[in-house]
Amino acid sequence: MRLNYPSNVKIVKVPCTGRVDVLLVLRAFETGVDGVFLAGCLEGECHYLKGNLRARKRVEYLRTLLEEVGLGGGRVEMYNMSAAQGQRFAEVAREMTGRIRELGPSPIRKSMIIDKGGNK
Amino acid sequence: MIVGDRKPLEELLGRISPYKKILLLGCNECVTVCAVGGEREVGVLAAELRLALGKDGKEIEIREQTLERQCDHEYIEQVRPFVDDYEAILSMACGAGVQYVAEKYNKPVIPAVNTTFLGVTNEQGYWTERCQGCGSCVLEETGGICPIARCAKSLLNGPCGGSSKGKCEIDRELDCAWQLIIDRLGALGLMDRYDEVISVKDWRTSREGGPRKRVREDLRL
Numbered sequence: 001m002r003l004n005y006p007s008n009v010k011i012v013k014v015p016c017t018g019r020v021d022v023l024l025v026l027r028a029f030e031t032g033v034d035g036v037f038l039a040g041c042l043e044g045e046c047h048y049l050k051g052n053l054r055a056r057k058r059v060e061y062l063r064t065l066l067e068e069v070g071l072g073g074g075r076v077e078m079y080n081m082s083a084a085q086g087q088r089f090a091e092v093a094r095e096m097t098g099r100i101r102e103l104g105p106s107p108i109r110k111s112m113i114i115d116k117g118g119n120k
Numbered sequence: 121m122i123v124g125d126r127k128p129l130e131e132l133l134g135r136i137s138p139y140k141k142i143l144l145l146g147c148n149e150c151v152t153v154c155a156v157g158g159e160r161e162v163g164v165l166a167a168e169l170r171l172a173l174g175k176d177g178k179e180i181e182i183r184e185q186t187l188e189r190q191c192d193h194e195y196i197e198q199v200r201p202f203v204d205d206y207e208a209i210l211s212m213a214c215g216a217g218v219q220y221v222a223e224k225y226n227k228p229v230i231p232a233v234n235t236t237f238l239g240v241t242n243e244q245g246y247w248t249e250r251c252q253g254c255g256s257c258v259l260e261e262t263g264g265i266c267p268i269a270r271c272a273k274s275l276l277n278g279p280c281g282g283s284s285k286g287k288c289e290i291d292r293e294l295d296c297a298w299q300l301i302i303d304r305l306g307a308l309g310l311m312d313r314y315d316e317v318i319s320v321k322d323w324r325t326s327r328e329g330g331p332r333k334r335v336r337e338d339l340r341l
Contacts, residue, residue, distance in 0.1 A: 023160065026167035030174070065164070068129040069172040107175035 001086050005093035017041070017078075018051025022058055025076060026065070032109035035075040035100035039089060042080050052080060074103055121240070122150040122214040123247045124157065124233040129168055135230045136169070136210060140179065143199065143206040144169075144232075145221065146186035147213035154247055157212030157233050159186040165212065165232060190217025196224050203227065238269075255325025255332065261318055263304030270297035276318040 010033075014020055017040035025036050038059060040052035056078045063073030077096060081088040136142055144166050152158025166182045173180050183206065187195040190213035203209070208228040211218040215235040222229035237249035252269040258276070259266060268274045272282075272290045278298030282289030286299040305311050323329070 023163045023167065026164060026171070029171055030167055065168060066171075069168050070175055071171060108171060111174050111177040 003086050003090040005090040006097040008097060009093045016046065016048050016051035017055035018046070018048055020055050020058065022062055022065070025058075025062055029066070029071060029075070029106065029108060032106055032112050034106045034109065035077075035096060035103070037077045037079055037092065037096045039092065040078065040080050042082050045082065071106060071108070072103060075100065075106070121153050121238070121247075122216075122235060123154045123237050123239045123249075124151055124214055124235045126156050126161065126165070126212075127232055127234055129165075129172060132165075132210070132230070132232055133169070133172055136180075136208065139207040139228075141181045141206045141208075142169075143183050143185060143203060143209045145190065145199070145209055145211045145213065146184075147190045147211075147217050148186055148188045149191075151213055151217075151233060152186075153241065154239075155245070157214075159184075162186055162212055165210075190214075191220055193220075193224075196221055200225075253326070254321075254323070255329075256322060258318060258321075261313060261316070262301045263308060263310065263313075265297055265301045265304055267297050267301065270295075270300070276321055 017038045020038055028036055038055050040055050041047070043052060043056075046052045059076055059078040062076050066075055067073045077099075079092045079096075081092065144162055146152070146157050146159055146162035148158060151161075155161065162184045166184050169180060169182060183202070185199060187198060189195045190211060203225050206227070208230060209221055209225065210230045210232050211221050212232045213221070214233065215231065218229055218231045218233075238251040238253060239247050239249045242248055249269055251266060252274075254268050258268070267276055267278060271278055272288055272294070273280060275298065278301075279296050280298075283296040283299055286296055288294040288296045302311075302314060305314050325332075
């Protein structure tokens, strides 16, 4: 389909969004990523029955955690799309990138850059 | 099992603010089962603390460690080799575990969990209170349903006038313990027990008698 999506989106493959643990996403934020979205299968079409529904609940929980730490719950989102919806994936990647751009870079990344410069 | 709630991050951030090196201690027993202070929750809290402080450019060193139990000497001893490398201990155990760790080491120990009740897992992610540790069990008289822990008034002879359609007046979602007791006794064919008045309880076996202890001389070394 030769679809374009923003090149700053890094894909991490998992067998099912049900594999995505809260800790995995928190670790991503600790390494300085600006936002995370989960691209799960359509609801009701999970091969493992409830993986994508569990992922959605975890994303909701993650939002409360990110709000609590002050990064903002908007930096994480759950989307559903089928493997045949490449168009939708590209659209979602653009939408999420736009949203994160509005929120600005993660403050964690800022402090990491300061650390690298030795200005602790 | 002992059930608890994680303290809000803001409160914990305030408590640990004087320290730069922290030992974060989880417990593999009850608080793991009720998903409040086990290895996973230690990981989540450590990540939360690092993110919350890191975003302001502050640094913190956290060692994540989960003990088999924090209510037994032998397990708490396991942190002795490195405990002095840290300024404070943040414990995710129940109140008993936190106190035992505090007794053992000359370090500030901060509880990360509010211990709430002795209860059961109704379903994954849902726990309810069942026991208050009153020290003199009456469950055989009440069809296996505790009037002390599950009746809002801890009535030994109920229900009270606040019971309506099987629910308690304090919360429409809450079952009236005495309605449950009557239904259970009926189902067991033991309604004659309901006619017996349960006599005044000796609360000295509960907290009213002060802190409790239990000694088994045959087991002592």
